Amino acid sequence: MKRLDLSPLCLTCQYFVMLILLLVAAACSPTASAPDPTAPPTLATRLTIHTWEDDIPQEILDAFSNETGVTLELIPFLTYEEGVENIRGGMMLDVVWLSNTEVGPLIRDGLLAAIDYRNIPNARNIAANFRDLIYDPGNRHTVPFSWGTTGFVFREDLFTKPDLRWSDLWNNSFGPVGIWQDTRTLIGLTLKSLGYSVNSENPAELEAALTQMIDLKGKAIFLEDINIASSAYPLNDGQISLAFGWSYDFLIGQELNPNIAYIIPQDGSILWGDNIVIPANSPNKYTAEKFIDFMLRPEISALYTNTNFYATANDAAYEFIEPSIRSNPAIFPPPESLQNAEILMPLSAEGKALYDSIWARFMDAIGAA
Numbered sequence: 001m002k003r004l005d006l007s008p009l010c011l012t013c014q015y016f017v018m019l020i021l022l023l024v025a026a027a028c029s030p031t032a033s034a035p036d037p038t039a040p041p042t043l044a045t046r047l048t049i050h051t052w053e054d055d056i057p058q059e060i061l062d063a064f065s066n067e068t069g070v071t072l073e074l075i076p077f078l079t080y081e082e083g084v085e086n087i088r089g090g091m092m093l094d095v096v097w098l099s100n101t102e103v104g105p106l107i108r109d110g111l112l113a114a115i116d117y118r119n120i121p122n123a124r125n126i127a128a129n130f131r132d133l134i135y136d137p138g139n140r141h142t143v144p145f146s147w148g149t150t151g152f153v154f155r156e157d158l159f160t161k162p163d164l165r166w167s168d169l170w171n172n173s174f175g176p177v178g179i180w181q182d183t184r185t186l187i188g189l190t191l192k193s194l195g196y197s198v199n200s201e202n203p204a205e206l207e208a209a210l211t212q213m214i215d216l217k218g219k220a221i222f223l224e225d226i227n228i229a230s231s232a233y234p235l236n237d238g239q240i241s242l243a244f245g246w247s248y249d250f251l252i253g254q255e256l257n258p259n260i261a262y263i264i265p266q267d268g269s270i271l272w273g274d275n276i277v278i279p280a281n282s283p284n285k286y287t288a289e290k291f292i293d294f295m296l297r298p299e300i301s302a303l304y305t306n307t308n309f310y311a312t313a314n315d316a317a318y319e320f321i322e323p324s325i326r327s328n329p330a331i332f333p334p335p336e337s338l339q340n341a342e343i344l345m346p347l348s349a350e351g352k353a354l355y356d357s358i359w360a361r362f363m364d365a366i367g368a369a
Contacts, residue, residue: 104346268340
């Protein structure tokens with residue numbers, strides 16, 4: 001009998017033959033099956049959401065979890081800038097609320113995922129006015145969600161002048177005024193008070209705005225310094241008679257004092273917009289898209305508006321919004337009041353550096369008495 005050759009070469013041949021036999025057996029096995037490419041992805045068990053504290057009504061969060069079984073983890077931020085820093089820092093986030101002004105640089109740097117609208121059929125409900133804006137053509141990375149105006153919240157019983165302009169923040173006869181440490185809004189309204197665009201990147205115009213802001217600083221109260229969530233409270237207490245703010249402040253104020261009113265300045269409102277985005281490093285993109293689709297259901301978008309008093313970009317939601325909110329011009333302003341309005345837009349990298357410098361110098365400056 002011939003002796004079996006156990007040399008390394010023959011052993012390799014034996015292993016190769018055994019591997020072929022195993023692969024053939026697996027292919028012939030009745031239990032083996034290839035993945036179905038048409039099967040939808042499975043939902044993640046947990047989704048992380050990054051937005052303002054208490055921004056999304058608990059009723060909405062519970063409804064999504066009950067319907068899908070997905071646990072929602074909310075990580076609140078204090079400012080949009082904080083949200084941007086966390087995305088840039090690589091924090092694992094799945095769904096983030098960001099303003100129009102913040103998304104452009106993140107898109108340019110590849111930090112936001114491209115949206116697969118096949119998973120968001122309710123995107124058809126978004127009004128045409130909010131689609132295909134210059135900072136995200138085709139809405140490839142952003143889903144518009146809510147919007148609003150910036151104007152004056154004031155005590156109308158203390159005023160004899162109803163036709164306010166942005167320059168009235170500097171009117172000494174109105175006493176102390178309230179301002180927020182909101183970089184783009186404060187710089188923007190100051191530019192507008194001087195007749196410039198709220199999105200100006202002209203260095204000379206920004207220097208002129210800085211001079212005006214420093215002058216205002218000595219006469220104004222930073223609302224953050226008195227640890228409040230809305231200008232409505234110091235307006236009610238008489239600490240201030242006027243503040244720049246939003247419909248949210250007005251509606252809180254109305255519950256405190258019927259003399260608290262809201263007006264869009266004659267020289268035009270500053271419009272803000274909120275978008276829902278998915279960071280590029282999200283491990284749960286499909287589930288994030290299904291959550292966005294849920295938020296765009298007409299009844300859900302309406303519930304958000306009915307709770308937070310922010311206008312919705314969702315056309316189909318209007319019939320579910322409470323009539324008193326839908327007819328409130330502070331929330332849904334008539335078209336004629338928006339004739340001189342400007343929307344806050346993302347800045348170029350050079351413009352962002354200019355604004356950061358202007359803001360740092362403003363915060364370091366001692367205001368004129």
